[in-house]
Structures are given as structure tokens and as C-alpha cells.
Amino acid sequence: MQALTQFPPARAAGLARLARFVPRAGTDYARRRNxxxxxxGHDHVSGLSPWLRRRLVTEEELLASVLxxxxxxxxxxxxxxxxxxxxxKGWLERRPAVWTSYRAGLLRALDRVQTEAGLRQDWAAACRGETGIDCFDAWARELATTGYLHNHARMWFASIWIFTLRLPWELGADVFLRHLLDGDPASNTLGWRWVAGLQTPGRTYLARPGNIEKCTGGRFRPEGLAAxxxxxxxxxxxxxxxVPESGRWDPGRATGLLLTEEDLAPGSLFEAGLAPRATAVLSSVDGLSPLAVAxxxxxxxxxxxxxxxxxxxxxLGPVTRLSCADDIAEWAAANGIEQVVTPYPPVGPAADALAGRDVIRILRPYDAAAWPHATQSFSSFRARIPSLLDGIGRPAA
Ligand SMILES: Cc1cc2nc3c(=O)[nH]c(=O)nc-3n(C[C@H](O)[C@H](O)[C@H](O)COP(=O)(O)OP(=O)(O)OC[C@H]3O[C@@H](n4cnc5c(N)ncnc54)[C@H](O)[C@@H]3O)c2cc1C
Known part of the structure; x- marks a missing residue:
């Protein structure tokens, strides 16, 4: 599988990539990241998002290495x-209705695909990279084979999807979530909303042929894009x-750890004294879309x-794979567990699966420090970055 050859799903591979990238994270990145x-050929960016997304490598570690x-x-x-x-992540966590409304819009769009003449063909051609717009088709194929796209390609792709092909934006966001190794409810939904002019009302992103030509090293100069x-x-x-409050576990009670695909870095919990009697693992990644994920x-x-x-x-103690969240209670009972602790699952399928269940959700200090500032635009958040950096240590991943 080409995607896993380029992005092996192991912390060691992420750390090796981080070590190679760190020398280029300064002014080189600022000049050439676009x-x-x-x-x-993606040497001008880190390519670290698949590992960061699952916290095989943490943002704290990345920032500490670069700085x-x-x-x-x-x-x-x-x-x-x-x-x-x-x-x-903080922005969506504080407005979960935006994720719910995206999901409802996606179901409506999938319904339209069944009933509207021509929409199914146009949607399928865009997904398969058969639109005749060479750059778009190349990105669709890159997405399907590698599970990664450069940030600029994501912006151009979303813009062409919405404004040139005039397809429902939710269908495009869904193609990304089903294929990206870093597919993330927050970055993806809000990235697409931003291109569409829904996130910053009235401000959209237009893909321009000259910019595509310049930033792809002349590989493409598309014609016929929306003006x-x-x-x-x-x-x-x-x-x-x-901002949700972090839960607390009782060190005097028998504890089980629940790991989800959202956060595979339990090291900071162990440093804080968590000593699980047993561990369960639950993946809800197939809940990213009503369609099959890649x-x-x-x-x-x-x-x-x-x-x-x-x-x-x-x-971890004995590790059990759970097939659904309904199995948590039985697993806990079988292991004599009195409380179940999990790294906080942000808005998305893992959080949906755990909704209403008696699980203690531990918010990472990094998220707890950042999310209070995710209220307005990124420029007001940006002003907080120096103080956020002051609080960063090097927690175990
Ligand atoms: C329409 C659209 C959809 C997107 N969907 C996703 C998604 O599903 N998952 C995802 O992780 N990112 C998404 N992004 C954000 C961004 O494109 C990727 O995080 C980035 O391209 C990952 O590649 P990199 O690690 O080489 O980035 P680098 O340029 O090396 O950046 C380093 C890290 O910074 C973070 N980062 C950089 N740019 C962004 C950004 N715009 N938004 C959020 N974080 C960023 C990522 O963690 C990234 O790994 C989307 C952007 C757009 C425009």
C-alpha cells in the first residue's frame, strides 16, 4: 500500500521524519511552504500530519524540537x-453543532446524488479524478493513492470543487475524510467552510491558474476555472x-484505560500516576463517513x-479490542474495573460513540491551554501563542 510506505504508522517513523524536517522548519519553511x-516532492513542508493527528508524535514534542x-x-x-x-480543534469543540450540521448536510447531499440528474456522474468523476482539469485530477489521484495532499493543493482542490465544478461542499469534505491519513473533523470541516466563505462570512478562497502554475513549479496551468x-x-x-473540564480519576479505585484513535499518547497519563489494571482499544474511524473509508x-x-x-x-495490562462502545461495560466488569479513563475525544466519531457513557475524559494540558482562546478569528488566537509556548514541556507520547 503506497500510502503506508510513505507514511508508516509507527512513532519511530514519525520521529525520523521530524528529525529530517527540523533543520528546514525555520526561514526555509516560511519561504517555500506554499x-x-x-x-x-513535498520536502518544503513537514508531512507530519498523519502522526500528529493520532498523537503518535505530539504537537508539544514537535514544537519543542523546532524551537x-x-x-x-x-x-x-x-x-x-x-x-x-x-x-x-478548540473552535469546533466549542461549537459541536457545526459538525452535526455538516453531517446532516452530507446526508442531504448524498440523497441528492441519488435523485438529481447528472450529479452522480459529476461527483464520481471528481472523486476518480476524471474531470479533465489536469491539476484537480492529479490531486484526486494523489489523495486516493497516498492519503496526503499538500495544504495548497487542499485549498485549490476545495475551491475548484465548490466554485468550478459546483458540487456540494460537504461531498468534497467527505472525500477528504475518507482518504486523508490525517482526516480530522475539525481541520477538514472548518478548512472546507473557510474556502466556501462559510467560516469567515463573505471571504472565500479562489483558485487562480497563475498561482497554481507558480506554486506547482509549472506542472499545471489549468484553463476554465471559475473566475x-x-x-x-x-x-x-x-x-x-x-471549554469542557477535564475529568479526574480516583487513584484508590480499580482503573481501566480506554484508548481511541483520537489520542494514542497515554504517556502523560502514566506520568500523572494512572496505573490501569487493563486497557481496551476502540476505533471509530469508520464513523468518519456514512460511506466506506479508504x-x-x-x-x-x-x-x-x-x-x-x-x-x-x-x-497497559491485558489489552482488549472492542468492536463497539456497547462492549465497554462488559469489558470493565470482566476485569473488575470500577472506573474507565480515556484521553479526551474531541468532536468526531469517537466522541459520538462515547456520548452519554460513564467514562472519565482527561483533557491534555496543551488542549486545555489553547481551547479557551479559540473563540474569535485565528489572528486573535495568534496573539496567545507566546504564552502557550511558555507552558509547553516535553510530555511522554
Ligand atoms: C480544505 C482543507 C482541508 C483540510 N483537511 C485537513 C484534515 O482533514 N486534517 C488535517 O490534519 N489538516 C487538514 N487541513 C490542514 C492542512 O492542510 C494540513 O494539516 C497540512 O497540509 C498537513 O501537511 P503537513 O503536515 O505537511 O503540514 P505542515 O505545513 O508541515 O504543517 C505542520 C503541521 O501544522 C498543522 N497545520 C498546518 N496547516 C494547517 C491548517 N491549515 N489547519 C490545521 N492545521 C494545520 C498540521 O498539524 C501540520 O501537520 C486541511 C486544509 C484545507 C484547506
């Missing part, structure tokens, strides 16, 4: 990009709810889980 030179090598001024652009992940990007209409974002995504998540449970075997 270049998309295609599969095998151990570069001054905050030289690494400013890269550091800001890293914080986009926490910003989007304007009128914003889609949607309801205003709801006001933010408070085999390479399922394989990446399975590999990431195997890697994390092998590395932490001495701390």
Missing part, C-alpha cells in the same frame, strides 16, 4: 501553522460553549494502534 511539487533548533522569530511561520490544528468565488450561504456560527486509512489507524499498544505494553 510550493506543491507533487508526490515525492530547540530555531529562534522563535525564524520558526514563527511554522509554529503558527502547528497551532492552527489546536485552534480549529469568481461567491460565498455560499449558511447560518451564522453558534456562540461558543465553555483501506489505507483503516490500515494506518490499525497500525498506529498496534504501535502504541506495543510500545506501552508494560503499562
Amino acid at each position: 510550493l506543491d511539487l507533487g508526490p515525492g 530547540g533548533r530555531h529562534s522563535p522569530v525564524a520558526a514563527r511561520k511554522f509554529v503558527e501553522e502547528v497551532f492552527w490544528r489546536a485552534y480549529w 469568481a468565488a461567491p460565498a455560499l450561504e449558511g447560518p451564522p456560527a453558534p456562540p461558543p460553549r465553555p 483501506p489505507h486509512l483503516l490500515a494506518f489507524v490499525e497500525g498506529a494502534i498496534d504501535d502504541a499498544t506495543a510500545r506501552w505494553a508494560a503499562r
Whole structure:
């Protein structure tokens, strides 16, 4: 599987990539990060998102490594990009209705695919990379084979999907979630909303042929792209709810650890004294879409889980794979467990699976520090980055 050859689902592979990238995370990144030179040519960005997404490598570790090598001024652009992940996560966590409404819009769009003449063919052609727009078709194929796209390609792809092909944006966001190894409810939904003009009302992103030509090193100069990007209409974002409080476990009670695909870095829990009697693993990655997710995504998540449970075997107790959240109670009873602790699952399928269940959700200090500031635009969040960096240590992953 090409995707897993490029992005092996193991912490060691993520750390090796991090070590190779760190020397380029300073002014080199600021100058060249917008270049998309295609599969095998993504050396101007880190390519670390698949590992960061599952926390096989943590954002804290990444920031500490980069700032151990570069001054905050030289690494400013890269550091800001890293914080986009926490910003989007916090923004969505505080407005879960935006995820619910995306899911409802996706179901409506899939229904339209069944009933509207021509829509099924157009949608299928876009997914398969058969639109005749050479750059778009190349990105669709890159996505399907490698599970990764450069940030600029994601922006162009989303813009062409919405404004040139005039397809429902939710169908495009769904194609990304089903194929990206880093597919993430927050970054993806809000990235697509941002391109469409729903996230920052009235402001859209238009893919321009000259910019594509320049930033792809002349690989493409598409013709026939939309010349304007009128914003889609949607309801205003709801006001933010408070940041969820972290739960606390009782060290005197028999404890079980529940790991999900959202956060495979239990090291900080062990440092804080968690000593599980047994561990259960639950993956909800197939809940990212009502359609089937790509085999390479399922394989990446399975590999990431195997890697994390092998590395932490001495701390986990017996490990049980659960097929659904309904099995948690039976697993806990069978192991004499009185309380179940899990790293906090942010808005998405894992959180949906655990909704209403008696599980203690532990919010990572990194998220707890960042999310209170995810209320307005990124520019107001950006002003908090220096103080957020002050609080970063090097927790075990
Ligand atoms: C329409 C659209 C959809 C997207 N969908 C996803 C998604 O499902 N999952 C996902 O992880 N990212 C998503 N992104 C954000 C971004 O494109 C990727 O995080 C980035 O391209 C990952 O590649 P990299 O690790 O080489 O990035 P680098 O440029 O090396 O950046 C380093 C890290 O910073 C963070 N980062 C950088 N840019 C962004 C950004 N715009 N938003 C959030 N975090 C960022 C990521 O953790 C990334 O790994 C999307 C962006 C757009 C425009």
C-alpha cells in the first residue's frame, strides 16, 4: 500500500521524519511552504500530519524540537501553522453543532446524488479524478493513492470543487475524510467552510491558474476555472460553549484505560500516576463517513494502534479490542474495573460513540491551554501563542 510506505504508522517513523524536517522548519519553511511539487516532492513542508493527528508524535514534542533548533522569530511561520490544528480543534469543540450540521448536510447531499440528474456522474468523476482539469485530477489521484495532499493543493482542490465544478461542499469534505491519513473533523470541516466563505462570512478562497502554475513549479496551468468565488450561504456560527473540564480519576479505585484513535499518547497519563489494571482499544474511524473509508486509512489507524499498544505494553495490562462502545461495560466488569479513563475525544466519531457513557475524559494540558482562546478569528488566537509556548514541556507520547 503506497500510502503506508510513505507514511508508516509507527512513532519511530514519525520521529525520523521530524528529525529530517527540523533543520528546514525555520526561514526555509516560511519561504517555500506554499510550493506543491507533487508526490515525492513535498520536502518544503513537514508531512507530519498523519502522526500528529493520532498523537503518535505530539504537537508539544514537535514544537519543542523546532524551537530547540530555531529562534522563535525564524520558526514563527511554522509554529503558527502547528497551532492552527489546536485552534480549529478548540473552535469546533466549542461549537459541536457545526459538525452535526455538516453531517446532516452530507446526508442531504448524498440523497441528492441519488435523485438529481447528472450529479452522480459529476461527483464520481471528481472523486476518480476524471474531470479533465489536469491539476484537480492529479490531486484526486494523489489523495486516493497516498492519503496526503499538500495544504495548497487542499485549498485549490476545495475551491475548484465548490466554485468550478459546483458540487456540494460537504461531498468534497467527505472525500477528504475518507482518504486523508490525517482526516480530522475539525481541520477538514472548518478548512472546507473557510474556502466556501462559510467560516469567515463573505471571504472565500479562489483558485487562480497563475498561482497554481507558480506554486506547482509549472506542472499545471489549468484553463476554465471559475473566475469568481461567491460565498455560499449558511447560518451564522453558534456562540461558543465553555471549554469542557477535564475529568479526574480516583487513584484508590480499580482503573481501566480506554484508548481511541483520537489520542494514542497515554504517556502523560502514566506520568500523572494512572496505573490501569487493563486497557481496551476502540476505533471509530469508520464513523468518519456514512460511506466506506479508504483501506489505507483503516490500515494506518490499525497500525498506529498496534504501535502504541506495543510500545506501552508494560503499562497497559491485558489489552482488549472492542468492536463497539456497547462492549465497554462488559469489558470493565470482566476485569473488575470500577472506573474507565480515556484521553479526551474531541468532536468526531469517537466522541459520538462515547456520548452519554460513564467514562472519565482527561483533557491534555496543551488542549486545555489553547481551547479557551479559540473563540474569535485565528489572528486573535495568534496573539496567545507566546504564552502557550511558555507552558509547553516535553510530555511522554
Ligand atoms: C480544505 C482543507 C482541508 C483540510 N483537511 C485537513 C484534515 O482533514 N486534517 C488535517 O490534519 N489538516 C487538514 N487541513 C490542514 C492542512 O492542510 C494540513 O494539516 C497540512 O497540509 C498537513 O501537511 P503537513 O503536515 O505537511 O503540514 P505542515 O505545513 O508541515 O504543517 C505542520 C503541521 O501544522 C498543522 N497545520 C498546518 N496547516 C494547517 C491548517 N491549515 N489547519 C490545521 N492545521 C494545520 C498540521 O498539524 C501540520 O501537520 C486541511 C486544509 C484545507 C484547506
